[in-house]
Amino acid sequence: MITLYDYELSGNCYKLRLLMSMLGIEYKTVPVDFYPGREHKSPWFLRINPLGQLPVIDDDGLILRDAQAILVYLASKYDPGNTWYPRDNPSLLGEISQWLAFADGITSTASAARLHDSLFYELDIDAARAGAHRLFRILDEHLWFGEQEGRDWICSAPNPTIADIACFPYVMLSEEGGISRQDYPAIRRWCDRVKRVKGFIVMSGIFPAGPARAA
Amino acid sequence: MLDTAKNRWHPIAAAHDLPFRHVFHAQLLGREFAVWRADDGYVNVWENRCLHRGVRLSIGINDGRELKCQYHGWRYANRTAGCTYIPAHPADAPARTITNRTFPSAERYGLVWSAEEPEGEVPDVSGLTEGQLLVLRGIPVNAPADRLVERLKSYRFQPNDRIDGEAAAVTLEAEGEFSVALRARDGSAKTLCVFFVQPVDSNRSVIRGVLDRDAEGAHRLSILRHHNERLSALRDAAERQAAKEPAPPPIDPTFERVSIELSEMPELAAHGRKASLRVQVARKWKAAEGIAAFELKPLKGLLPTFQPGAHIDVHLPNGLIRQYSIINGPGESESYIIGVKLEPESKGGSSVLHETVREGDILAISEPRNNFPLRRDSIKTLFIAGGIGITPLLAMAQALHHSGLPHELHYFAQGKEQLAFQDRLELLRDALTPHLGLSPAETGARLRELLTGYRQGMQVYLCGPGPMLEAARQIASVLGWPETAVHFEYFKNTNKIDDSSSFEVALARSCVTLQVPAGKTILEVMRENGLDMPSSCEQGACGTCMATVIEGEPDHQDVYLNEAEKRSGTKIMTCVSRAKSARLVLDL
Numbered sequence: 144m145i146t147l148y149d150y151e152l153s154g155n156c157y158k159l160r161l162l163m164s165m166l167g168i169e170y171k172t173v174p175v176d177f178y179p180g181r182e183h184k185s186p187w188f189l190r191i192n193p194l195g196q197l198p199v200i201d202d203d204g205l206i207l208r209d210a211q212a213i214l215v216y217l218a219s220k221y222d223p224g225n226t227w228y229p230r231d232n233p234s235l236l237g238e239i240s241q242w243l244a245f246a247d248g249i250t251s252t253a254s255a256a257r258l259h260d261s262l263f264y265e266l267d268i269d270a271a272r273a274g275a276h277r278l279f280r281i282l283d284e285h286l287w288f289g290e291q292e293g294r295d296w297i298c299s300a301p302n303p304t305i306a307d308i309a310c311f312p313y314v315m316l317s318e319e320g321g322i323s324r325q326d327y328p329a330i331r332r333w334c335d336r337v338k339r340v341k342g343f344i345v346m347s348g349i350f351p352a353g354p355a356r357a358a
Numbered sequence: 359m360l361d362t363a364k365n366r367w368h369p370i371a372a373a374h375d376l377p378f379r380h381v382f383h384a385q386l387l388g389r390e391f392a393v394w395r396a397d398d399g400y401v402n403v404w405e406n407r408c409l410h411r412g413v414r415l416s417i418g419i420n421d422g423r424e425l426k427c428q429y430h431g432w433r434y435a436n437r438t439a440g441c442t443y444i445p446a447h448p449a450d451a452p453a454r455t456i457t458n459r460t461f462p463s464a465e466r467y468g469l470v471w472s473a474e475e476p477e478g479e480v481p482d483v484s485g486l487t488e489g490q491l492l493v494l495r496g497i498p499v500n501a502p503a504d505r506l507v508e509r510l511k512s513y514r515f516q517p518n519d520r521i522d523g524e525a526a527a528v529t530l531e532a533e534g535e536f537s538v539a540l541r542a543r544d545g546s547a548k549t550l551c552v553f554f555v556q557p558v559d560s561n562r563s564v565i566r567g568v569l570d571r572d573a574e575g576a577h578r579l580s581i582l583r584h585h586n587e588r589l590s591a592l593r594d595a596a597e598r599q600a601a602k603e604p605a606p607p608p609i610d611p612t613f614e615r616v617s618i619e620l621s622e623m624p625e626l627a628a629h630g631r632k633a634s635l636r637v638q639v640a641r642k643w644k645a646a647e648g649i650a651a652f653e654l655k656p657l658k659g660l661l662p663t664f665q666p667g668a669h670i671d672v673h674l675p676n677g678l679i680r681q682y683s684i685i686n687g688p689g690e691s692e693s694y695i696i697g698v699k700l701e702p703e704s705k706g707g708s709s710v711l712h713e714t715v716r717e718g719d720i721l722a723i724s725e726p727r728n729n730f731p732l733r734r735d736s737i738k739t740l741f742i743a744g745g746i747g748i749t750p751l752l753a754m755a756q757a758l759h760h761s762g763l764p765h766e767l768h769y770f771a772q773g774k775e776q777l778a779f780q781d782r783l784e785l786l787r788d789a790l791t792p793h794l795g796l797s798p799a800e801t802g803a804r805l806r807e808l809l810t811g812y813r814q815g816m817q818v819y820l821c822g823p824g825p826m827l828e829a830a831r832q833i834a835s836v837l838g839w840p841e842t843a844v845h846f847e848y849f850k851n852t853n854k855i856d857d858s859s860s861f862e863v864a865l866a867r868s869c870v871t872l873q874v875p876a877g878k879t880i881l882e883v884m885r886e887n888g889l890d891m892p893s894s895c896e897q898g899a900c901g902t903c904m905a906t907v908i909e910g911e912p913d914h915q916d917v918y919l920n921e922a923e924k925r926s927g928t929k930i931m932t933c934v935s936r937a938k939s940a941r942l943v944l945d946l
Binding site for chain 1: 379383390421422428496590
């Protein structure tokens with residue numbers, strides 16, 4: 144059984160909960176008191192992850208850190224449909240990796256702004272917000288042209304991939320860092336689509352969508 | 359410039375920004391809008407705040423018929439923005455004052471237009487022909503609108519058919535305060551591009567471009583990318599310039615209180631039953647054997663918000679007033695649909711509607727009233743309809759069906775051909791069970807089956823002929839249903855009204871004491887003395903003229919209150935009920 148070292152308010156932990164829910168994977172969690180306890184910097188946690196970062200999973204003794212890396216692992220191992228991370232499709236794997244790196248960029252900007260506003264981290268908030276807006280502009284343009292081409296998801300697959308899961312949480316939580324999504328209508332529509340994927344779950348600050356219109 | 363801008367139409371979205379079941383977040387001149395397309399295609403442009411706690415409705419849920427706030431689940435109807443349900447008050451119909459502010463909307467040139475107080479129609483733009491256009495990606499820019507209009511005048515682009523060239527000559531065809539029209543020519547190829555600059559706020563804008571001709575496939579995409587690239591460059595330059603200049607203060611929109619029309623009580627009239635609306639019979643058809651259906655459309659404007667269970671008074675050409683339930687499903691706000699059964703002993707109500715009223719006729723109706731509100735917090739809801747009693751229950755069942763809430767609709771009728779509104783019934787699928795051709799004894803047995811198995815949290819709604827309702831209420835009581843879970847609506851009050859008593863009525867709020875003699879009702883005596891109150895059926899069935907009793911013992915003669923309510927002595931139907939005590943004090 145997978146153990147997730149988890150913090151409820153972490154978008155990176157939520158990514159894993161979300162994918163595991165969509166894949167129907169059973170798991171248990173070990174709550175880590177990220178704030179205010181700073182338990183992720185405690186000796187016991189540093190032994191598990193010397194970087195002192197969440198999330199971490201333990202899958203029968205295999206310990207993995209880094210949200211994007213864990214998404215790759217989970218989708219590779221537990222997706223019988225082989226659609227979330229299609230191992231035999233090099234061009235798609237390339238696309239996915241590109242957007243996983245982009246998701247890291249969202250974490251270092253939009254998530255950082257949220258840590259500043261919500262958990263009182265000291266950092267250059269203007270730079271964090273400006274960086275997030277720069278990335279959101281790129282993502283919105285990409286998704287808008289995707290819609291024009293008949294593509295619903297970040298990568299050019301007819302179904303969502305882990306790239307969507309990696310980018311979704313901190314986009315959806317951006318307003319908690321003072322970053323409005325008003326100027327990104329294509330991102331807002333894509334968020335609705337992600338929320339309608341079977342197995343979607345919410346977290347604090349991420350609300351559900353209603354059902355799509357019956358065809 | 360921005361002072362007069364609120365009277366002009368501005369684009370606030372592209373039509374493609376509004377897929378079904380989505381809420382678009384728009385802004386114009388500092389004011390935010392929640393913009394959503396209902397399943398019937400209507401584009402709603404609303405103030406972006408829930409009337410309850412001010413949460414943005416743009417994060418709400420568009421269920422195709424209504425918009426539901428994410429915070430406490432208040433629901434607002436398509437078109438009217440009237441509140442239809444408040445989860446924290448599941449047994450009550452929301453007040454009509456709970457209506458969000460709406461703004462005009464129009465779809466033209468592939469764009470969605472709105473304004474606070476627009477004058478006239480969306481202006482004609484020469485050179486753009488509806489249906490042949492290509493709408494560019496909207497480009498949000500952190501810069502004032504006038505700066506962008508200036509820059510767009512020197513925008514350079516290639517015509518559609520020479521998109522890979524470089525040599526186009528671009529001429530300025532027209533310009534306005536918020537628009538620029540340019541034509542690119544390259545050899546024989548030419549394309550007209552019209553830009554509308556949406557003033558989002560004093561220092562924020564969206565450039566919305568429309569080309570006079572569409573294209574297909576890869577060619578279309580390359581045109582879209584061509585403009586996206588050039589407009590992004592224009593945006594970057596404009597933002598660099600704007601960043602160097604002091605930013606103008608953001609526009610502070612004014613948030614109006616509820617409109618005067620909504621906040622005031624309706625005017626007093628000579629009698630209480632007001633036909634404040636004029637509607638036209640847009641369609642009349644046979645809904646079943648002996649049942650005519652009427653679709654009533656407003657002569658102007660929108661019809662007021664209704665909730666499932668609501669009825670209207672129809673003022674007939676012969677002076678009679680009759681009540682009919684609205685059978686519409688949620689969000690069907692363009693018209694009211696009613697079903698009218700031809701009564702063999704009609705005194706001129708149903709027979710006039712069946713025989714005389716035709717499509718195109720104008721009728722006077724009252725605003726909808728809901729004295730039969732539907733709870734939506736039930737673990738399971740049973741609807742039991744007898745004959746034409748289907749009408750309020752059909753509206754209710756459609757509402758629960760659309761929200762995916764558990765319910766069953768049991769429809770008792772003589773035969774299949776008596777089942778009204780077949781098309782709507784079919785949409786309810788497995789929730790519908792017809793019970794056809796049963797004798798009174800068989801009906802009683804079937805009701806016992808249906809009402810067996812009450813669990814706390816279930817609700818039953820009954821509407822049908824008097825004897826059937828009496829039986830169903832009796833059976834429900836025996837089978838353990840509490841009175842609070844049994845909701846009913848009678849067609850008419852068949853009780854023999856005893857108006858032989860005379861008594862005194864003190865109206866506590868009005869500081870008036872009146873004598874009610876034998877042969878007159880409380881309502882009549884009040885009206886004779888210039889005190890009005892709303893009424894509808896005036897026979898003790900609908901619940902409109904209910905008053906709160908402060909002192910004294912009412913003599914209930916209505917069929918609206920249930921037994922527990924009657925025993926409590928706290929409510930009275932002023933149209934039929936009287937006093938057993940010498941004096942009644944009412945909270946009026």
